[in-house]
Each structure stands twice: as structure tokens, then as C-alpha cells.
Amino acid sequence: MSAFTALLARDLHLALRQSADSFTVVAFFAIATVLFPFGVGPEAEVLARIAAGVLWVAALLAALLSLDRVFTVDFEDGSLDQLLLNGQSLTLMVLAKVAAHWLTTGVPLIIMSPVMAVTLQLPAEGYGVLVLALILGTPTVSLIGALGAALVLGSRRGGVLLSLLVLPLYIPVLIFGTAAVEAAITGMPSGPMLSVLAGLALIAVTLCPLGTAAALRQAAE
Amino acid sequence: MQEFFHMGGYAQWVWPVYGLAAVALVGMLVSTRRTLKSREREFENLKANRKGAP
Amino acid sequence: MHRFANPTQFMRIANAIYPWAAGLCVLLFAAAIPIALVFSPPDYQQGDTVRIMYVHVSSAWLMMMIYGIIAANSAMFLIWRHPMANLMAKASAPMGAIFCALALITGMLWGKPMWGAFWVWDARLTSTLILFFLYLGYIALSDAFEDSERGDKAAAILALVGSVNIPIIHFSVEWWNTLHQPSIIKDGNMSVDPALRLPLFLMMGAFTMFYFAVLILRLRSELLAAKIRNARLSQVADASAPQPAE
Numbered sequence: 001m002s003a004f005t006a007l008l009a010r011d012l013h014l015a016l017r018q019s020a021d022s023f024t025v026v027a028f029f030a031i032a033t034v035l036f037p038f039g040v041g042p043e044a045e046v047l048a049r050i051a052a053g054v055l056w057v058a059a060l061l062a063a064l065l066s067l068d069r070v071f072t073v074d075f076e077d078g079s080l081d082q083l084l085l086n087g088q089s090l091t092l093m094v095l096a097k098v099a100a101h102w103l104t105t106g107v108p109l110i111i112m113s114p115v116m117a118v119t120l121q122l123p124a125e126g127y128g129v130l131v132l133a134l135i136l137g138t139p140t141v142s143l144i145g146a147l148g149a150a151l152v153l154g155s156r157r158g159g160v161l162l163s164l165l166v167l168p169l170y171i172p173v174l175i176f177g178t179a180a181v182e183a184a185i186t187g188m189p190s191g192p193m194l195s196v197l198a199g200l201a202l203i204a205v206t207l208c209p210l211g212t213a214a215a216l217r218q219a220a221e
Numbered sequence: 222m223q224e225f226f227h228m229g230g231y232a233q234w235v236w237p238v239y240g241l242a243a244v245a246l247v248g249m250l251v252s253t254r255r256t257l258k259s260r261e262r263e264f265e266n267l268k269a270n271r272k273g274a275p
Numbered sequence: 276m277h278r279f280a281n282p283t284q285f286m287r288i289a290n291a292i293y294p295w296a297a298g299l300c301v302l303l304f305a306a307a308i309p310i311a312l313v314f315s316p317p318d319y320q321q322g323d324t325v326r327i328m329y330v331h332v333s334s335a336w337l338m339m340m341i342y343g344i345i346a347a348n349s350a351m352f353l354i355w356r357h358p359m360a361n362l363m364a365k366a367s368a369p370m371g372a373i374f375c376a377l378a379l380i381t382g383m384l385w386g387k388p389m390w391g392a393f394w395v396w397d398a399r400l401t402s403t404l405i406l407f408f409l410y411l412g413y414i415a416l417s418d419a420f421e422d423s424e425r426g427d428k429a430a431a432i433l434a435l436v437g438s439v440n441i442p443i444i445h446f447s448v449e450w451w452n453t454l455h456q457p458s459i460i461k462d463g464n465m466s467v468d469p470a471l472r473l474p475l476f477l478m479m480g481a482f483t484m485f486y487f488a489v490l491i492l493r494l495r496s497e498l499l500a501a502k503i504r505n506a507r508l509s510q511v512a513d514a515s516a517p518q519p520a521e
Contacts, residue, residue: 147436151429155419165412165433168405169440172447179454200443211436214353218428225313229323234388238327238381239312242334245377246485249370253492260499267506 003088004096011100021066026108029062033116044121051120052130052181053174058116059109059134060141060170066105067145067166068159070097075153075219084220090213098139098146098209106138122185129184129194136197137177143201143208144169150215172200282498285359289491296488303481311474318471327385329474333482334378335399338406341371341486345413346438349431359494361427364434365417366493370486372410378403398452402445409437 015022036054040046074080083093113134114127122130148166152158180193228235311329318325345367351360382400383393394400417430 151416151433152419154425155416155429156421157419161412161415161419164408164415168408168412168444169436171405172440172443175447175451179451203443207439211432215429215432218425218432221425228326229317231323231388234384235323235326238330238384241380242330242377245373249373249489250485250492253489253496257492257496257499260496260503264499264503264506267503267510271506271510 003086004092007083007093007096008100011097012103015100015104021069022104022108025062025066025105026112028065029058029109029112030116032058032061033120036120047121048123048185051117051122052126052178052185054120055113055116055122055130055181056137056174056177059113059138060167060174062109063105063138063141063145064163064166066101067149067162070101070146070149071153071216071219072149072158080216081220084217090216091209094146094150094209094212094216095205098142098212101146102139102142106134106142110134110138122181125187126181126185129190130181132194133177133180133190133197136194136201137173140173140197140201140204141170143204147208147212147215150212150219153215153219173197176200282359282362286495286498289494293488293491296484296491300481300484300488303477303484307474307477307481311478315474316470321389324385324388325471326474327381329478331378331381331385332475333479334374334381335403336479337482337486338371338375338378338403338410340483341367341374342406342410342434342438342441345371346434349434352431353428353435361431362494362497363490364431365427366490366497368410368414368417368430370489370493372407372414374482374486375403375407375410379407396452396455398445398449401448401452405444405448406441409441413437 033054036050037047040050071080074083084090110131113130117127117130145162145166148162148169151165152162155161176193176196180190180197183190183193226232226236307329311326315326317323321328345364348360348364348367351357352364379400382403386395386397386400387393390397413430413433416433417426420426420429
């Protein structure tokens, strides 16, 4: 466990030093959502209708931008090889890296989302569920994303390829994340959708690190 | 015969489907065979070169 | 199972199967096409558009079966490192993608006269579209590396990830669909009467045999490519080795 916290602390420390990266992700999230009123018009009803979906799609794309560098730095400077050789469970190390990614990109996005929801005229009933859905959904996004990032390590055209691999796998999170917020707005119970999001996160947390570890081993071979 | 091509008024949807399927299947077969043949030739050349070399 | 891991042994069996698969394919097509186009009656609801279904369902069947074959072979490749399993997956993927595209396009051509629109966010069409993206990702990943072996392994992991995800995606899409279109047009295309079942099964059989026959050709081709690569490498090695003294 101490190796887990050590790696997590190291990654968080690095992220803090390069806080511009996290800032860029949040800024992308903001500008992407701001584009929509220009595209569909500023009418409050239209915006309120699409707000949940827009916020989720923008969050997914923003997270995608940051995935590229989850493993690349370690891959290039050789610390990935050390991770593989240090005798710790690689799955656990992957979880530490994913946790660091979530804390440095997922959490800022969650904090920013109510602010962007205001510009999209999200009805008041939606805010709590939006934040809750993002809290339950973004870990899955980070977990699947890390798997994709590990698969494309060292490939040509990594970034574009990564989005092709990962975005289809995000569809369930997008469906239930958006549905939870819409249910809350229309006065329906959003509990079932939130529990599906939690279930997806549980599946992802058990299976994704295994795949990521296998992909990392091959990348380092 | 007329009736056959007419397809109960759905000719413009039924015939393109069969045409496309034919193009897709024949295309797969032809491109596979072409690659196979060119590789066979390349391999024969390589073998001949090796034998021919001192 | 492991007996088939040896490429020579595998190809001996495959080459013995090939004429049967090819012959059956020709025979089944010879029976299926006239029955599908002429001798079967139009459906009482869909009219003659039901003839599109024979091609559409066969393509959809193959796109799913081929993904299953890719996933199973990827698992065998990752667990036992069978080179043949890798080649099976590699040779199947482009065909799966093409059948997937064919299923999408024929679905759209069926949808226009039946639903009045080329594209409807119907659960099945949507899942097919997502599967198409999974195929594209698989193919793109498998040739994104300088080192082809790395590409093979990464693609194999992706195929397994996809096979876990496909049911999840499918159920999500289905649920999403009922949420937004509670009165989705009932596509009663599978509750077919027996007269329509015969051309459907014949067409599915013909498509499946076509896949097996072409797959065997593609396996031969992949093996040759590997042999050519090895011959090239040994040539380079010969050329760079010091000449033995006479």
C-alpha cells in the first residue's frame, strides 16, 4: 500500500508543478461548452434541454485530451521500466496512476461543471445530480482512458488513435450520466441511473487495471 | 419479368442492396486473391534468388 | 486445441477444408439468390423489402460472429501465444469491418422505405454503428506500430476489452432507446413465416461459407508474408556475415 501512496504522491506532486496541464483541460471544457450556445442559439429552453448532454460530452473530450500524457512521460524517461521491475503489483501501480489522473483532471472538471451549467441554463433541480453523476462517472472515464493510453504507447498517431479506441467505450457512461441529470430535471427519480454509473465504475475498477497492466508490460518489452 | 425488376415498387431499394453486397463480396475475394498471388510470386523470386546465389 | 497451433498442421487442415467451403459457398449462393429474389413470396407487411433482410441479416450475423472469432483468437494468442490464433484474428478483422459496413448500409436502405428515413436511432442500428467503430479502432491499432508484434498484442487486448464492453454498450443503447422512443417502430422482421425462413438461412449459410473460404486464402497470404519477411531477414544476415574461407 505504501508503494501505492508513494506513486500517487509523486504523480500529484508532478501535476502540481505542471498545473498548467490541469488548467488547460478545464479551460478546454469551458470553451467547448461555451461553443454550443453559438451553435444552437441562446434560447433558454433549447439550452436547458441539451445542457446535461453537452456538459457530459465536453467533459469526456476534455478528459480525453489529458489521457495522452498519463503514461507517455514515464514511458519516455524510463520510470515505467522501474515500475515494472520494482516487484510491486503492477495493477496497484496502475490504480495509483489512474487515481492521480482523476484527482488532477476529473476533480477540476467536476468543480467547474456547475459553473458551466449556469451558462447553459440548467434548471436548479439538476445541479446536485449533475455533480453526483460526474463524481460516479469520471472514475470510469479515467480507468478506461488509462487502458487506451497504455495500448497506444509508442504508436504512430497516438492521440487520434486513442480517441477512436476510447470514445465508443464511453457511450454507456454518457448515456446514464446524461439520463440521471435529465431525470432529476423532469422530476423523476435519478437513483437508478446513478447506481448504474456506480456499477459501471465497479466493473471498470476491477477489470481495466488488469488490461492496462498487460498493455504496459507489452509496451515495455 | 417486368414484375421481377419492379420488386413490388421497392426496386430502388432492393436492387442497390444486392448490387452492393455483390461488390463487397467480390471485392473481398479479388483483393485477397491478388495479394495472395503477388506474395506467392515474391516468395518464388526470393527462393530462386537464394538458389541462384553462390 | 494445441495441435492446431502449429502453422503447417493448421494449414494442412485448412487447405483440406478450403474446396468444401468454396464449393458449398457457390452452391448455397446458387440456391439462395434465386429463392431470395424470385421464388420466395413478399412479406405481408414489408412487401418486397423483406428481400433486403436476407442480405442485411446475413451481414449482421457475420459481423457478430467474426467479432466473436477475433475475441476468442485474441484470448488464445495472449494466453498461449499461438501464432495461428493471431493470424486468424488479423485476417478476419477487415472482413468483419466490411460486413459491418454492409449491415449498416443495407439497414439504411431498408429503413428508408420502411421508416421513411435512412437513419433512425434504432437500438440495433446504433449498436451496429458502435461495433463498426470498434472494428475501425482494432484495425487502426493493429497497424499503428513500427513493430508489428506489438501491434498484434495491443490489438488482441483491445479485442478482449471490446468483447467485455459490447454487451454493456448494447444494453445501454437499448435502454437509452426505450427511454427516448417509447413507441419505437416494431421491427417484426425476425418473426418471419416459414416461406421466408428458407432464403434467409440459405443466404446466411452462403455468407458464412464465403467467410471461411476467403479466411483460408487470407491465412495463406499472411503466412506467406511472414515467410517473405523471414527470407528477407536471413538474406540481410547472409549479406552482412563474413564470407567463409574457401
